[in-house]
Amino acid sequence: MKERILVLVLVYAAILLYELLHRKTETAPRDRLLYVILLVVSAYLSLDFIVNKDWPDTYDFIPGFIKVLAKEIDSFLSVKMS
Numbered sequence: 001m002k003e004r005i006l007v008l009v010l011v012y013a014a015i016l017l018y019e020l021l022h023r024k025t026e027t028a029p030r031d032r033l034l035y036v037i038l039l040v041v042s043a044y045l046s047l048d049f050i051v052n053k054d055w056p057d058t059y060d061f062i063p064g065f066i067k068v069l070a071k072e073i074d075s076f077l078s079v080k081m082s
Helices: 002-022 029-051 058-077
Strands: none
Touching: 002 029
């Protein structure tokens, strides 16, 4: 568990360092919101990685989103034979 924490501290330190060095201008509120959302999702998945529990991951949510779209694409591309 200590190794996982160390890896994530290094990753987030690299992200913070990059932000401090390259963020010179003020960003739009929409861009900041997207960045914060991505950081929150990243923090949740990082915490899941550290504690090694069976929490819902992105793989648990993807089939629900893709299933409807896949059925629509399939029905659109289906050729009806007479």
